[in-house]
Amino acid sequence: MDEPTVNEEPGKQPRFDAEPDEAELPAGFDVLYDEHFAFVWRSLKRLGVPVEALDDAVQDVFIVALRRRSDFRGQSSERTWLFGIAHNVAHEQRRKLRRAAEHEALDEALSAPNPSPLEALTTAEALRFVRSFLETLDPDRRAVFVMTELEQMPAPEVARALGVNLNTVYSRHRAARLEFLRRVERHFRRNP
Amino acid sequence: MTDPSGWAERMLELARDADEPSRADRTRVRALLVARCLLEPSLAAAAHTGVSGVVGSSKAALGSKALLSKALVAFGIGGAAGAATSVAVLAVTPESPPRAVPAISSAAQSNHAKAPTAPVSRATPALSMPAALLEGEEPKALPTARNVFPPAAVGAAPSAHSAPMPAPSNLSIELDALRRAQQLLHRGDARSALAVLGELERLVPAGVLGEERAATRALAACAALGRAPARIAEFVARYPSSVHVERVRAACEPAAQGLENSHTDPPASRH
Structure with a gap:
């Protein structure tokens, strides 16, 4: 295989192997895509882009990145820069595709009876809960929570990605984190 | 209770x-991105001038020359240098007969045989299609799937004489056809280009790149x-919200306005 594997973070296994019939992208763009596709995909999903709109949203992020390449001054990492773009794209997508059905599913997931004991907690259950929780957050807190708690990015990077003050990031994170703990407690209250 | x-930590971890x-x-x-780049030539220019800077100097080891060559191949503008390293993507070469309908070659060939590939195109009867056909019907005087694609690509049992070759995915076939159509x-x-798209329609009637196919066809x-x-x-x-709507309009409307006053949006509506 002639395509390099991707290893975004030290100690992590490459997310992808080379594909047997990879389509070709322009120079540089190819590398950017390979390195950050998974991150962009995850971020958009966590920022509330519905699965059926994910393909378009991921494309939009990379196309915007390509067109606005001159905006990138190397003051932050590529990931940070791409997250800022993804945040805007997700905002647009949500505006277009907001659906009442998702809110119904949300309430159901957050109040599901008989949660698994901690040891038996499955990824699917955790994922459902976290996704549902994210839906309850306003977009600004949601973006901060996704970056800090799920992507584990440092606060200054989050501030740069979102173009906000560092204290704003801390404050949004604190509020979102508190709310998450409250939801978790309520969810598991009847499971001694 | 725990x-x-x-x-919370366990949930986040999972x-x-x-x-x-x-x-x-x-x-x-x-x-989808490749198809979008094919349809938006401005992206090719953007890719050539900017993104390598974004990606950072650490990627220089990958070889900017090789990457540039790859990009030129992808966009069919490689000239002699591109042709030297091109694969079947560039089966439509300057040497191709002017009225040949270029074949949609196997993507397996495209991507694995990293060497110049002779055009697979075949001379066909002149494509003197009536306007109505071009507007609404599939071109008829085209190579068949059998003579354009290797058996593996069209789902036939491989013959005893054919070398084993992995069947390309429908996606690869679609991309290959779109590239060819754009080059044409x-x-x-x-x-x-219409002939290539018509052939693709027969081989992969319901593909992933429907929007891009429709835009290219238009x-x-x-x-x-x-x-x-x-x-x-x-x-x-x-595709009312397609990113290609403006391009299709821009390509089609000025000529239409010149020929037929009855059509359509005022120029001010285009950006």
């Missing part, structure tokens, strides 16, 4: 490792006829 923060895209996701979106359009051979029809209001209307009706 400490809620323990639950959620962190989820949401990964599959390989199929990655390949599909990549193909750039060369001014819109009718052959562009080709406009280029062939000088106007194609039916194509614009059809495309916009089917």
Whole structure:
């Protein structure tokens, strides 16, 4: 295989192997895509882009990145820069595709009876809960929570990605984190 | 009860490792991006001038020359240097007969045989298609799937004489055809581009790149006829929020306005 594997973070296994019939992208763009596709995909999903709109949203992020390449001054990492773009794209997508059905599913997931004991907690259950929780957050807190708690990015990077003050990031994170703990407690209250 | 923060941490830990895209996701979106780049030439220029800077100097080891060559191949503008390293993507070469309908070659060949490939195109009867055919029907005088594709690509049992070759995915076939159609359009051979798209329609009637196919078809029809209001209307009706709508309009409307006053949006509405 002639395509390099991707290893975004030290100690992590490459997310992808080379594909047997990879389509070709322009120079540089190819590398950017390979390195950050998974991150962009995850971020958009966590920022509330519905699965059926994910393909378009991921494309939009990379196309915007390509067109606005001159905006990138190397003051932050590529990931940070791409997250800022993804945040805007997700905002647009949500505006277009907001659906009442998702809110119904949300309430159901957050109040599901008989949660698994901690040891038996499955990824699917955790994922459902976290996704549902994210839906309850306003977009600004949601973006901060996704970056800090799920992507584990440092606060200054989050501030740069979102173009906000560092204290704003801390404050949004604190509020979102508190709310998450409250939801978790309520969810598991009847499971001694 | 367990400490809620323990639950919270465990949940976040599990959620962190989820949401990964599959390989199929990655390949599909990549193909969509390639198709979008093919349809938007400005992106090719952007790619050549900027993104390598974004990616950073650490990637220089990958070889900017090789990457540039790859990009030129992808966009069919490689000239002699590109041709030297090109694969079947560039089966439409300057040496191709002017009225040949270029074949949609196997993507397996495209991507594995990293050496110049002789054009697979075949001379066909001249494509003197009537306007109505170009507007609404599939071109008829085309190579068949059997003589364009290797057996593996069209689902036939491989013959005893054919070398084993992995069947390309439908996505690869679609991309290959779109590349060819775009190259033909750039060369001014819109009718052959339509022929390629017609052949693709027969082989992969329901593909992933439907929107890009429809856009390319509309562009080709406009280029062939000088106007194609039916194509614009059809495309916009089917893909109203497509990023290609403006391009299709821009390519089709000026000619239409020159030939037919009854059509359509005022120029001020275009950006």
